[in-house]
Amino acid sequence: MAPTFITDDERFIYDRLELERMRRAVDLLSIQNAAVSTVMNVVLLLFSRAGVIHFLPGRQGTFEHIIYGTFLVIVGVGIGPLICRLPWFTQRVRVYSAAGFHAVFMQIMVSAIVLAYAYCVGVDGFVLILLASMINLILLAGSLFQGTGSLIISLIGLNLVEVVVLLFMPAAFGFEGFTSERVLTLILALAMSQAAVAIFYYWSSSVVRNARRVADMQIAVERARQLDELKNQFISSINHELRNPIMAAITFIDVLEATGDHLDQGERLRLLQNAQQALGRLQTLVTDTLDMSTAAQQAALQAQHVTVPVAEIVRQAAQELAPTNGVLDERALHLLIPPQFTIWGDPTMLFQIFSNLFSNAVKYSAPGTAIDVTASVRTTEKDQPMAEIRVRDYGLGIPPHHIPLLFNNFVRLPRDIASPVNGNGLGLALCRAYAQAMEGTITVESSGIEGEGSTFLLTLPVPALVAA
Amino acid sequence: MPQRILLIDDDPLVLDGLMTAFRAMSQYEVFGARDGIEGLEQVETFGPDCIIVDVRMPHLDGLQFLLALRGDPRMTHIPVVILSAMQQDDDILKGNLTGADRYLIKPQRPAHLFAIIDEVMALTEADRLARMRALAEGE
Numbered sequence: 156m157a158p159t160f161i162t163d164d165e166r167f168i169y170d171r172l173e174l175e176r177m178r179r180a181v182d183l184l185s186i187q188n189a190a191v192s193t194v195m196n197v198v199l200l201l202f203s204r205a206g207v208i209h210f211l212p213g214r215q216g217t218f219e220h221i222i223y224g225t226f227l228v229i230v231g232v233g234i235g236p237l238i239c240r241l242p243w244f245t246q247r248v249r250v251y252s253a254a255g256f257h258a259v260f261m262q263i264m265v266s267a268i269v270l271a272y273a274y275c276v277g278v279d280g281f282v283l284i285l286l287a288s289m290i291n292l293i294l295l296a297g298s299l300f301q302g303t304g305s306l307i308i309s310l311i312g313l314n315l316v317e318v319v320v321l322l323f324m325p326a327a328f329g330f331e332g333f334t335s336e337r338v339l340t341l342i343l344a345l346a347m348s349q350a351a352v353a354i355f356y357y358w359s360s361s362v363v364r365n366a367r368r369v370a371d372m373q374i375a376v377e378r379a380r381q382l383d384e385l386k387n388q389f390i391s392s393i394n395h396e397l398r399n400p401i402m403a404a405i406t407f408i409d410v411l412e413a414t415g416d417h418l419d420q421g422e423r424l425r426l427l428q429n430a431q432q433a434l435g436r437l438q439t440l441v442t443d444t445l446d447m448s449t450a451a452q453q454a455a456l457q458a459q460h461v462t463v464p465v466a467e468i469v470r471q472a473a474q475e476l477a478p479t480n481g482v483l484d485e486r487a488l489h490l491l492i493p494p495q496f497t498i499w500g501d502p503t504m505l506f507q508i509f510s511n512l513f514s515n516a517v518k519y520s521a522p523g524t525a526i527d528v529t530a531s532v533r534t535t536e537k538d539q540p541m542a543e544i545r546v547r548d549y550g551l552g553i554p555p556h557h558i559p560l561l562f563n564n565f566v567r568l569p570r571d572i573a574s575p576v577n578g579n580g581l582g583l584a585l586c587r588a589y590a591q592a593m594e595g596t597i598t599v600e601s602s603g604i605e606g607e608g609s610t611f612l613l614t615l616p617v618p619a620l621v622a623a
Numbered sequence: 624m625p626q627r628i629l630l631i632d633d634d635p636l637v638l639d640g641l642m643t644a645f646r647a648m649s650q651y652e653v654f655g656a657r658d659g660i661e662g663l664e665q666v667e668t669f670g671p672d673c674i675i676v677d678v679r680m681p682h683l684d685g686l687q688f689l690l691a692l693r694g695d696p697r698m699t700h701i702p703v704v705i706l707s708a709m710q711q712d713d714d715i716l717k718g719n720l721t722g723a724d725r726y727l728i729k730p731q732r733p734a735h736l737f738a739i740i741d742e743v744m745a746l747t748e749a750d751r752l753a754r755m756r757a758l759a760e761g762e
Binding site for chain 2: 398407410
């Protein structure tokens with residue numbers, strides 16, 4: 156089961172591992188199905204030769220039957236694992252359809268075997284198939300998703316029902332020539348196959364259980380690895396961002412010290428301003444870093460909860476960006492928010508979120524591309540209306556495998572650390588802290604393909620009046 | 624004739640600072656480039672006597688730049704100093720193995736840079752070979 160306290164990022168990893176572990180279950184079930192079916196074929200052949208089970212009247216089982224039967228089984232059960240490995244669809248679709256296919260295939264196989272028994276011994280096959288199918292379906296579902304205890308109990312229960320039905324069926328269906336010998340043969344065959352199935356599913360589910368244990372360990376390892384990666388990203392981004400401005404400031408000051416008297420007024424001023432600019436960058440980084448450690452808690456405590464006109468805030472955030480960067484005016488800012496659209500939250504925080512998102516959009520997309528801002532209200536599963544605001548750019552996008560860590564402190568994409576675009580990896584972490592303080596969320600979707608850009612989705616509560 | 628130094632750094636403030644410092648405080652003639660590609664073009668155009676290069680840069684980073692430089696027989700003799708913010712042992716080893724004559728971690732004061740430049744320009748082919756051998760043995 157999923158650990159109780161996990162972050163969104165870990166849930167993402169956990170989902171992937173859950174799928175991976177189901178895929179493994181499908182693989183293992185298939186291998187074991189093939190193995191058990193082969194063993195059962197051999198046993199049935201031996202029984203048939205010894206005269207315990209009668210196949211079609213006047214015919215005995217042959218070795219060719221085993222070979223054909225085993226071949227069919229292996230081909231059949233092989234399709235599940237094959238589906239898991241198709242290059243199309245998402246992994247979720249593949250794994251679930253493989254498990255579904257496997258269940259259906261086993262269903263058909265069991266039905267065919269039971270039908271053959273029924274034909275040989277002269278019992279109504281339909282009832283048997285129904286019974287066997289029920290057992291099989293529960294077993295299959297159980298082995299894939301649940302433990303074994305409940306399965307063994309249901310198996311015993313269903314076998315009992317089966318025996319009772321078999322004993323009384325001849326009278327009910329008016330069969331002639333139903334001998335105790337035939338009933339015994341039938342029960343023997345069924346009990347044998349069920350026992351084999353039970354043993355095999357017990358194995359399978361212990362295998363699945365083990366796979367889960369392994370997956371839990373993998374999660375722990377993955378967590379440690381991600382922490383390590385975060386630490387490395389932190390070190391490399393903070394290194395870059397700290398050392399460069401120090402270097403610049405030292406250089407300018409050294410120049411001033413060495414040549415200050417001979418420089419003309421304008422040049423001296425330029426050097427001073429550059430040194431100041433470098434120190435300013437340092438100051439921002441240090442302030443942000445220190446703020447960040449407490450920002451999340453403080454934000455939650457200080458958040459106002461008032462009705463905020465979204466379009467107004469978006470306009471302010473866009474205006475703030477324009478004079479400093481002089482870039483936003485080159486962009487088409489498509490503001491598709493109705494003037495009366497409001498959310499319930501903190502205007503300053505919302506402003507901060509938008510200015511961060513806009514400045515990112517401007518940093519990571521080419522001049523002249525558009526930035527779209529749209530808003531809508533969606534009703535959640537809990538019947539609660541939430542405002543959904545999307546900020547979309549058409550820039551570089553974010554590689555999907557980098558998305559899980561994106562909203563953490565000090566995370567910058569490797570691509571960006573090696574680029575002239577400055578940043579400290581705190582903007583999105585702040586956005587997330589603010590969104591959570593307003594009882595909302597922020598997520599991102601991106602294909603990571605340049606030009607398709609990314610869409611940041613901000614989900615926030617709407618004012619109670621609007622909700623009503 | 625003054626010796627020519629090529630500075631390659633993607634941070635505009637750092638590059639501007641270094642160029643100003645070199646012009647004001649040294650006898651070197653100095654050129655600047657903002658990434659490895661521009662750096663290679665400058666090498667072709669000006670034929671510098673020594674290169675100071677950052678590692679993390681867009682397009683072509685410092686290590687790739689070094690590889691290209693060391694792979695070209697006409698340029699392979701030019702002394703190169705890496706000046707980077709990256710300070711982990713791995714990074715330093717990588718830089719040295721790629722063919723840098725010195726690996727400096729930012730920040731560095733201009734006066735120290737001048738001293739290092741004089742030092743690496745005095746290196747002979749034999750010195751370099753000995754250094755590479757020591758590195759390889761240290762592995």
